Amino acid sequence: MNFLLQDLQSLQRLRQLCWRMGVREMQSRYAGTAAGVIWVYLPPLLTMATYYLVFDIIFNMRLGDQAPARTVGVYMIAGMLPWIAFADAISRGMGSLLEAGSALQKNPLPPVLFLTRTVLASGLIFGPLLLAVFLFYGPQHGFAPLALLSFVLLLLLQAVLCWLVGYLLALLAAAVRDTVQITNFILGIGIFLSPVLFPIAMFPQQWQWALWLNPMTPFVLGYQSALLEGALAGTSVWLAIAVWFSLLALVLNGAIGRTREELIDWL
Numbered sequence: 001m002n003f004l005l006q007d008l009q010s011l012q013r014l015r016q017l018c019w020r021m022g023v024r025e026m027q028s029r030y031a032g033t034a035a036g037v038i039w040v041y042l043p044p045l046l047t048m049a050t051y052y053l054v055f056d057i058i059f060n061m062r063l064g065d066q067a068p069a070r071t072v073g074v075y076m077i078a079g080m081l082p083w084i085a086f087a088d089a090i091s092r093g094m095g096s097l098l099e100a101g102s103a104l105q106k107n108p109l110p111p112v113l114f115l116t117r118t119v120l121a122s123g124l125i126f127g128p129l130l131l132a133v134f135l136f137y138g139p140q141h142g143f144a145p146l147a148l149l150s151f152v153l154l155l156l157l158q159a160v161l162c163w164l165v166g167y168l169l170a171l172l173a174a175a176v177r178d179t180v181q182i183t184n185f186i187l188g189i190g191i192f193l194s195p196v197l198f199p200i201a202m203f204p205q206q207w208q209w210a211l212w213l214n215p216m217t218p219f220v221l222g223y224q225s226a227l228l229e230g231a232l233a234g235t236s237v238w239l240a241i242a243v244w245f246s247l248l249a250l251v252l253n254g255a256i257g258r259t260r261e262e263l264i265d266w267l
Contacts, residue, residue, distance in 0.1 A: 003256040004249060007112040018113055022120030029121070040125050044084050048077050048133075063199065074137075078227040079196035079220040081133055082154075085126035086162060086216050087187045093118045093166025094183055097174050101267030111263060115167045123159050130155060134227065141230020150233050151226040157241055158219055164248040165215065171255045174266045195220050215244045 011018060030039045056073035063075055093115055097104070100114040134151050141147055173179040191197065194214045200221065203211060211217045218240035222233035259266075 001249065001253050003260070004253040007110060007256065010110040011112060011116055014110070014113055018116050018120065021113070021117040022124060025117050025121035026124045029125075041129060044081060044126070044129055047084070048081060051076050051080065075199070075224075075228065076197060077133065078137065078224050079194070081126070081130060082158065082219060082223050083191055083194065083196050083216060085122065085130065086158065086219075087190075088126065089119050089122035089159075089162035090166050090169065091184065091187065092122060093162065094169040094173050094180060096166070097170040097263070097267060098177075104264055104267055111170075112167065115170050116163065119159065119163050119166050122162070127155065137227040140228070144230035146232040147226040147230040150222060150231075154219055154222045154226070154233070157245075160245065161215060161219070161241075161248075164245065164252055168248065168252045168255055171252075171259050171263070174263055175259060190214055190216070195224070212240060215248075218244070 026040070052073040054073070055076065056071040060071075063072060096115045096118040097111055100111070103109070104111060104114070134148070138147075169179060169183055173183075193211055194217050195203075195211060196216075200208060200211060200217075218233075218237040222237045222241075225231045225233045225237070
C-alpha cells in the first residue's frame with residue numbers, strides 16, 4: 001500500500017491548497033449564471049420533489065409490508081439522493097486528470113490533488129442536501145441519536161468510496177479513453193442493480209447477491225435504515241463496506257504504481 005500512502009501524505013501536506021481548489025471548483029460550476037449557486041442545488045431538489053409529487057401525491061403508490069416505508073416516493077428519495085451524489089462525484093472525478101492534463105505537464109503537483117479537488121467539490125454541494133434530507137425524515141423517528149450517528153458515518157464513508165472509485169477510474173481513463181463511455185453506461189444502469197428503486201426483498205431471492213456487486217448497495221441500505229427506520233445499519237452493511245474498501249484500496253494502490261511513470265505522457 002506504499003503508493004496509496006504516499007498520495008495520502010501528499011494530500012496531507014497540501015490540504016490547504018486542496019481545500020481552496022475544491023471550493024473554487026464548486027464555485028466554477030455556477031460561475032457566470034444569474035441565479036448563481038441556486039443552479040447547483042436546484043436539479044437534485046426538483047428531482048426529489050418530482051418523485052414525491054408523482055408517486056406519493058398524484059398516484060398515491062404504496063409498497064408491500066416488507067418495505068421499510070409505505071409510500072414509494074418517501075422510500076425512493078432516501079436512496080436516490082445518495083446515488084445522485086455518488087454518480088456526480090464518480091463521473092466528474094473520472095475526468096479530473098484528463099481535464100488537468102496541461103496543468104500537470106507544467107507543474108510538479110501530485111495528480112491526486114486534482115482528483116481530490118473534484119470529489120471535494122461534489123461533497124460540498126451534496127453534503128448539505130443530504131443533511132437536509134435527514135432533517136426531513138428526522139421527525140418520523142424523533143431524530144434518533146443512533147440514526148444520526150449512522151447517517152453521518154455513512155456520509156463520510158461515501159466520500160471515501162467516491163475518492164477511491166473516482167481515482168481508480170481517473171487513472172483508467174487516462175490510459176484508455178473508452179473508460180469514460182463505459183462508466184457512464186454502468187452508472188446509468190447501476191441504479192437498477194441497487195435497492196434505490198425497490199426494496200431488496202422484492203428482488204428475486206436467487207439474484208439478490210448481484211445487488212452486492214454494486215458498491216453503493218450497502219450505503220443505500222444504511223441510509224434507508226437511518227432515515228426510514230431511525231436505526232443503526234445492520235452488521236452486513238458495515239461488513240460489505242469494509243470489504244469494498246479493502247478491495248478498492250488494493251486495486252488502486254496497484255494502479256497508482258503501474259501508471260505513475262507513464263501518466264503524464266498519457267495526459
